[in-house]
Amino acid sequence: MNGGGISVVLPTRDHKDLLRGCLEALKAQTLPPDEIVVVDNGSADGTGEMLARGFAGRVRCVREERRGVHHARNRGAAEARGELLFFTDDDALPSPGWVRALAACFEDARVKCAGGPVEGIWPSGTPAPVRGSLRLRRCLGEIDWGGERRALDPEGEFLTGANLACRRSAFGSGFQAVFPYGPLGVCGDDYELSRRLSRGGGGLYEPAAPVRHRIAAEKLRWTGLLARTAVFAAAGARLGHRLRPRRGPRELLGAEGLVSAADALGHAAGRLWAAAAGGKACL
DSSP: TTTTOOOEEEESSOHHHHHHHHHHHHHSSSSOOOOEEEESSSSOOOHHHHHHHHHHHSSSEOOOOOOHHHHHHHHHHHOOOEEEEEOOTTHHHHHHHHHHHHHHHTSSOOOOEEEOOOOOOOOTTOOOHHTTHHHHHHHHHHHHHHSSEEOOOOOTTOTTTEEEEHHHHHHOOSSSOOOEETTEEEEHHHHHHHHHHGGGGTHHHHHHOOOEEEEEGGSSHHHHHHHHHHHHHHHHHHOOOOOOOOOOGGSSSSSHHHHHHHHHHHHHHHHHHHHHHOOOOOO
């Protein structure tokens, strides 16, 4: 590719069936990427064997033994050959025009990163309070910044690792761990990268590049949801995000009240962690 080209980086771990669906979606792109780099982050379910059988050609598989999605993403970027690095997740389904729409964003030399909306595919029986909570939906990976292409506001808007592209020349220190989170190893690495690259108008939101995100039923248990809310708030606090000082009655009662409490506790933990680390943003 010699300085050009598009590489899709796709971390995975023990999600063979989900990975297959994501690869099928990438094969169906109206503008095929030059390569897909699957990063096996310590799988034990035969991921590599499956790739060898059904996805030869543009797909390469590398292994990263250090657990953590940020390690997998950074390893994939290091192995990739393209100048444009497109990131998604094994439980994501990029729309057929995803690569084409994001590639068009980089026709503007000022753009360092770009991404689009992420829509959840919810399992049947998802509790109404979960679907109705914007904070829970965002913690589960959903984002929607509107229907128009525009520059991202780095103070309040971000992209997720399921739908994020950047120039290799802007990648710099890559994905950095922000706060520990068991299922992923860390959280906030995509939030930190997109905010960093979006400063000065370098980030672009492209609604024509949607990705659907398959949400597992086990993620919807309330204990897990509240823990996820707390750690994501802690990550935001480490990056300087401010807690909203006032909340309306709806956010103080019932299920949303529990979300508010988890949010506040996580924010306090993140501030304490940042103070103990001497103000350093990352682990």
